[in-house]
Amino acid sequence: MTDSGTIVRVAARGDGVTGDGRHVPGAAPGDVLEADGSLRHGPHHAEAPCRHFGKCGGCQLQHLDEETLVGFVTDRVINAARGQEIEPSELLPSHLSPPFSRRRATLHAARVGGRIAIGFREGGSHRIVDMAECHVLDPRLFALVDSLRRMLARLDGRLAVDVDLALTEQGVDVGLKGLTVEGLAATEAMLDFARDNGLARLVLDQGYGPEAMWEPNPVTVSLAGTSVPYPPGAFLQATADGEAALAEAAREWLDGSETVADLFSGLGTFAFALAGPAKVLAAEAARDAHLACKAAAGSSRKPVHSLHRDLFRNPLQVDELNRFAAVLLDPPRAGAKEQVSLIAQSKVPRVVYVSCNPSSWARDAAALVEGGYELAELRPVGQFRWSTHVEMASLFVKKPPAAT
Known part of the structure; x- marks a missing residue:
């Protein structure tokens, strides 16, 4: 039986949580909260490498060892799915970006x-x-x-x-x-x-x-080997290795899909990774990102068609979605409630959903499951090392209609 003062897990905001539910800043699993309020460190407590840790808001988790850090990333993602009573058929190993890798x-x-x-x-x-x-x-x-x-x-x-x-x-x-x-x-x-x-x-x-x-x-910037104009302040995945992990998952899951709709496509991070065997529609609302993607598609002669479209105000409709063998979406932190609702009503066989917010992803995942999709694979990604910020890639597959 675990002592009530022993830290048993790390909460979403980085605090350690004791067996009796108390939150303790700077605590790792296995640490013990003593009666006088002091913390006795356990086997998973690491020495923070940076002198600013504890004050700087850039990192919250430098006190965790590597095993616990990977576990935190994994738990954030799988707990979001289970909160909606969704269980992936396969949970892939979490990817964690190394130190000194933020670009x-x-x-x-x-x-x-x-x-x-x-x-x-x-x-x-x-x-x-x-x-x-x-x-x-x-x-x-x-x-x-x-x-x-x-x-x-x-x-x-x-x-x-x-x-x-x-x-x-x-x-x-x-x-x-x-x-x-x-x-x-x-x-x-x-x-x-x-x-x-x-x-x-x-x-x-x-x-x-x-x-x-x-x-x-x-x-x-180079996206899957394609040089793409970089507008000032445009979105770029935080680390090159994190981008590669997300793109590789998408390529593997959508292998054989001849046509792909890349929604909220930005500069074309996933569009250029998938283009070649696939013809890709890259839909993006930000005009500068759309034009950058369009220019790169033209100069590289990759089969990417860049579409300037606000998917919040004007999402792809069901008949448009049904023209594609697969859909990939990478929306902002708020998710893509309206667009996902229409995807759920479509016949698209495969949907890859990349997200930087487990909460909005879980809400949208529930809508896809309600629409007849199953969560086939899930990969947690921790690009923001030592931060509570977590990302993921997920594959949803349309289940065949029930026999009558």
Whole structure:
């Protein structure tokens, strides 16, 4: 029998939970909450590698060992399915991105006490943790932090900036939002920063939308080996290995499907991975992403047809869906309730649903099951290492109609 003070699991927000239901921050399974409130560490408690852990909101789970971290990712996904009384026919091993692998991130910078602080925010606060190290960012992104700090320090006045960083085929893309640059000296400082650090692009948003200040060559990202134009701030999977794990699952599950509708397709992450044996319709509402996908399809001559369509206001109808051998969807965190309802009414044999939110996925999965699909395979993916943020890929197969 487990002692009531022993940590038995990790809750969705990262707290350890005792046998009698108490939530304990920073606790791992096997730890023991003593009567005086102290925590006696057990075999699954790890030493956090980063000095900022416990304060920085970028990570919540650095106190867990690898086994428990993988288990957390798996449990978040399978518990979401079971909450809707859905059991996958096969649960595949969870994929967990390694340290130092994040290729995109949004940092925050501000003038604090006469100096520039730059980093992630504290958990549950707007205060910035001034970053001295980071064990999740790709080193090529982190290498810019000191240079950004020095460049911003030379600018006058109050300062509060969002800093978008992304790795592209040409190098690091930097976007600064909320920063006003006036005068020749300030402009030259920005251009010197871009040139001296070999940036792929420097984008400034002064309240009127993003404008490229520095872009020696058109910026692209590689999606399944296809170079795709990368609009400022466009969505990109957080890690290259995470993207590969999701795309490989989709390719395996949809092997043999001659026509695929890729819904909420973005730049074409899955469209280009599936195109070749399959003809792919890539439907996306964001105009810049749609045009980027269209341009890449044309230059690569891949069988991808890019469609500009808002699937929330104008989802594909049942008769449109029935033209495809398979559907793949990767919606925003809110899910795709209306579109899924129509998919559930369709005759599409296979549906791959990629999600970054177990809760909205579970709601939509229940609608598909109600419409005659079964959850054949489920793969949890932890791209945001040491974070409570979890993603997944899932395969739904239409069950044959019952014999009469």
